[in-house]
Amino acid sequence: MELTTLLFYFFSLLTIGSAIFMVFSKNIVHAAFALMFTLLGVAALYVLLFADFIAATQILVYVGGILILILFGVMLTTKGFTDNLKTLTTNLRPVSVVMTLVAAGMIYVLLTTTWPVAEIAEPEGTITGLGTLLLKEYILPFQVTGVLLLVAIIGALLMATKVKHQQ
Amino acid sequence: MVGLEWYLGVSAILFVIGVLGVLISKNAIVVFMCVELMLSAVNITLVAFSSFMGDVHGMILVFFVLCVAAAEACVGLAIVIAIFRNNITADISKINLLRW
Numbered sequence: 001m002e003l004t005t006l007l008f009y010f011f012s013l014l015t016i017g018s019a020i021f022m023v024f025s026k027n028i029v030h031a032a033f034a035l036m037f038t039l040l041g042v043a044a045l046y047v048l049l050f051a052d053f054i055a056a057t058q059i060l061v062y063v064g065g066i067l068i069l070i071l072f073g074v075m076l077t078t079k080g081f082t083d084n085l086k087t088l089t090t091n092l093r094p095v096s097v098v099m100t101l102v103a104a105g106m107i108y109v110l111l112t113t114t115w116p117v118a119e120i121a122e123p124e125g126t127i128t129g130l131g132t133l134l135l136k137e138y139i140l141p142f143q144v145t146g147v148l149l150l151v152a153i154i155g156a157l158l159m160a161t162k163v164k165h166q167q
Numbered sequence: 168m169v170g171l172e173w174y175l176g177v178s179a180i181l182f183v184i185g186v187l188g189v190l191i192s193k194n195a196i197v198v199f200m201c202v203e204l205m206l207s208a209v210n211i212t213l214v215a216f217s218s219f220m221g222d223v224h225g226m227i228l229v230f231f232v233l234c235v236a237a238a239e240a241c242v243g244l245a246i247v248i249a250i251f252r253n254n255i256t257a258d259i260s261k262i263n264l265l266r267w
Contacts, residue, residue, distance in 0.1 A: 023188035152238035156245040
C-alpha cells in the first residue's frame, strides 16, 4: 500500500474520530481540544490533496484563531465552576437515527455517481494561481470580504463591550 | 492517491456529525464548534473537486468560506457572551424569550 493511502486513512480516521468525540463529550473543554485535532486532520487532508496554501490558512485561521476564540468563549461563559463545564444533550436517539440515514443516503449517491475527474500530474504549488486569480478575476469578492471582516470586528466589539443602561 | 469518492465520503460523514451535534447539543458554544465542523466538511469537498479537476477556482471559494467562518465565529461568540451576560446562561434551551 502506498504511503499517501496510509496517511489518508490515518488522517481521515483521526478527523472523524475526534469529531465524534467532540459531539459526544460531556466536558466542553475536551470538546474544544477534540475540535483542534479534527481541524488539524482536515488540514492534513488538504495537504494530501496538494492544496498547500489552503492547508496553511486552515491551520492559521482555525487552529490559531477560531479555536482560541472558542476557548475564550468557554472561559467567559462558565463562571469558573467546573460543574458548569458539562454539556447536555437532547433528542439523542431520533436525531442519531435520522442522521445515520442521511449519511447512508449521501454515501450511496456519491458512490453511484460517476464524477468527472481529470487525469492531472502532481501540481507544483497552488499559491501562484490563487494569487493571480484573487487579484484579477476575483478582486471584487476579495475586497467585499475585507469589508465583511471589518464589519464583523466592529459588530463584535459593539456587542461585547458593556452597554451603559439608563437607570 | 486515493480516489475522489473517499474524500467525498469523509466530507459527508463530517457534515453529518456536525448536523448531529447542532441538533443534540444544549450548549451554545458546542453548537458553534459543530457549525465550524460543517464548514470544514464543505471545504474538504471543494478542495477535493478542485484538486481532482486541476482547477484552482474551487480553492478561491474555500478561501472566502474561511473568511466568512472567521467573521461568523467572532460575531457569534460576541452574541453568546452578550446573552450570557444578560441571561446568565449559555444553555440554548433556556433562551426562549422569542418562543411562541
